[in-house]
Amino acid sequence: MNLYAIRAIYRFEMARAWRTLTQSIISPVISTSLYFVVFGAAIGSRIPEVEGVSYGSFIVPGLMMLSLLTQSLSNASFGIYFPRFTGTIYEVLSAPVSYLEIVVSYVGAAATKSLILGVIILATAALFVPIRIEHPLWMVMFLVLTAVTFSLLGFIIGIWADGFEKLQLVPLLVVTPLAFLGGTFYSIKMLPPLWQTVTLFNPVVYLVSGFRWSFYGISDVSPTISLGMTVLFLLTCIAIVAWIFRTGYRLKP
């Protein structure tokens, strides 16, 4: 195990986040605060409670997930795409590091960043609405699993993309719609029955539902199923990354 290499890449990536503090921390915090102001304070006060939870508090887990998903994706995809774009990836590929070590350090750094962000958003939310966390351990587990899974997905996108446009494509066209339609701002029980069924094909539903359950003990699907689906998604991403490195896809001609 080349621990020095893992540490070098990890620190390098974390230093990049520190340099781009505005982009990686401040802007998501501001946009989340705006959601709280609009949905929590302005509109939320006119929306009835959802299963005994005030609307402002209800959306907190969903909003954290939304930020976690999008930030994990953009952090991880940019982290690996940029060295490919500038060519500096040559150094990592020529170094005595295994693929596992490369993934662990890039994905680890991206996941760390989104975890820090998640915690900051939680703290920000606590300023606006009352929050309680019924199952803290589960909450942390969902947080970590989601951060890692979507950082892996971001890593895959960063390797697949051959232009900045594609880098934005998946987050914008797939993940953001899925996140918005995944029960971030509502319980899927509010939907007509047909759409409730359709929604079950959206993986984000399970993340948000499980995460919200860890907060308030209310969920659209059982937390065990949520956890199972999250792990399944994680394993799928791991399998794709393994395939990428075995074939050298987009990395080694």
Added chain:
Amino acid sequence: MSTMIAISGLTKTYEGGFEALKPVHLDIREGEIFALLGPNGAGKTTLISIVCGLVNASGGRVTVGGHDIVRDYRQARALIGLVPQELTTEAFESVWNAVSFSRGLFGKPADPARIERILRDLSLWDKRDNRIMTLSGGMKRRLLIAKALSHEPRVLFLDEPTAGVDVELRRDMWQLVRGLQADGVTVILTTHYIEEAEEMADRIGVISRGEIILVEDKATLMHKLGRKQLSVHLQEPLAAVPATLGAWALERSDDGQTLTYTYDAERHERGIGDLLNALSAAGIAYKDVNTTQSSLEDIFVSLVREKA
């Protein structure tokens, strides 16, 4: 001298069918400076990229320091430093961090004293806190070398090290390479500047269209290089070379208008003077004289053309 890099039967066919390397066999000896010469697109960078792990080989085998580059990639790669052809650098990192990063990446514990020495040797010390994007092209080249040397490699690849580099840096680089050689580091440089190969290399390999067409000690090549020719263009055609000029083994052109004398560059002065005197003495009038030197470039061009 033992073999540092052994390349046997190495082939590479890119997706799309381009055959970048026909089976290549090449041994690089430990501690030598080896220049790989070849025109653009000959396969120099592909060859280096395979050895360094950037490109997958289609066939064949490479060992570095006895370690297979695929099976024992960790041991093999730990021995290698690579300075790529393009100025591929981070933009926002500081010089110091970038070089420290490289050392860690290659599995070495931090060693600030060593990095300081490398940066000083490469005149980068004053720039250590600068962002890389603020460096000039030449400074970026130095930085790439510093990164490659940060983990104390036993083999250094310099891919077109002096392309677009000013005279001062070129001289520094040559000095650096000699210093590395003194420490026992094996250096492989690719270039299409022949002077560079002449100046630096112990051995020279010529690659063309994916094939190594010549590997020779520089001294041997320089011997060929040492040949010069003196052509004497006569005013009147000559039917035969007079016997008094026999000592020079002159070649007469078919039309009898030109006499050509081939000689060794090392001791040419007396030979030419004597020849011209002898020509005058023999009453042969000439209208022009010119000398040509078969440079490594000529050898190279003719080799490459021959194979084409």
